[in-house]
Amino acid sequence: MTGESGARGAGGTDPVRASAAELLDERDEDLLRILRECHEELDPMPDSVVQRSLFALAVEDIDAEVLRLVEQYQPAAAGVRGGEGEEARVVTFDSDSLTIMIRISQQADTVRIDGWLAPPQACRIELRSGERALGTAVDAEGRFVLEAIPRGLAQLVVRLGEPLTGGGGPSILTPAIVL
Template identity: 70%
Template sequence: MSAESRAGAADQLDARDEELLGLLRECHEALDPMPGSVVERSLFALALQDLDAEVFRLAERYELEPAGARGEEARVVTFDSDSLTVMIRIHPQDRVVRVDGWLAPPQPCRVELRTGGRVISTGVDEEGRFVLDQVPRGLAQLVVRRGEPMTGSAEQSILTPAIVL
């Protein structure tokens, strides 16, 4: 359908049509609302289109001891790829989380955590350890950028699938 055809059809709607379409939208939103994570997942997918990267596979996931006042459990998640393994421990802290991570084999690089519209970066120390503190809860994705800490390099990045923090 051409842009002219679409514009012509919109011009033919009157106030009653607009009212009926509004009622239809309200019914649809009440009976079949859009899941809250659709927008975030879509943004992650779009971000991946421009990224030439290796992808981590989920290797292991388990719950640990209860943590914090809400009794939530800390979680440990391990991802691996052909060249690198990353293990993260997610510590709930009220409305945010702390992510402690370890890379094997250890190497100088930068780790980014993408969550919503925000990117949090940190360097990895010589033992492969990194910490991301005060991370908002929600859908997130880790990206390991190989090379110098905090600057990255031309080497291929490795990213995790989206996880819920």
């Protein structure tokens, strides 16, 4: 049945058009309050949920293309002139229009990212980590470097278009990774 002759609730009211306040009485409100208190006590929300949710929602361009994690490779420690080993990790992200390969090098208390875009193009790239954003230009060969990055959860945002401002084109995002 459609139109005005559709389903009606008790007393001839249309439950679709009735507000939630009209459908819930005091007993329903008490039951919902008790359920909320039980969940808060027995299964509280982890502290990091809000931070991770805000991080995920910090995307400015809803229409942005999202890359997928393709490969993660951690080579054995490589020797350097000082005799100490350097740990590095190579991560590759891919989409239909762009591939990003990054090398994450561990430094004293921070990390360094050396990255390459394919196909190479001059643009701007940002690294978002919590409430902090670090940005740099990508050269015409598709290479970029981000230094002194704090460890933790981070995400790369490629801003296609003019290299310094990143304006004029769409954004491409990586999933969040742990540095």
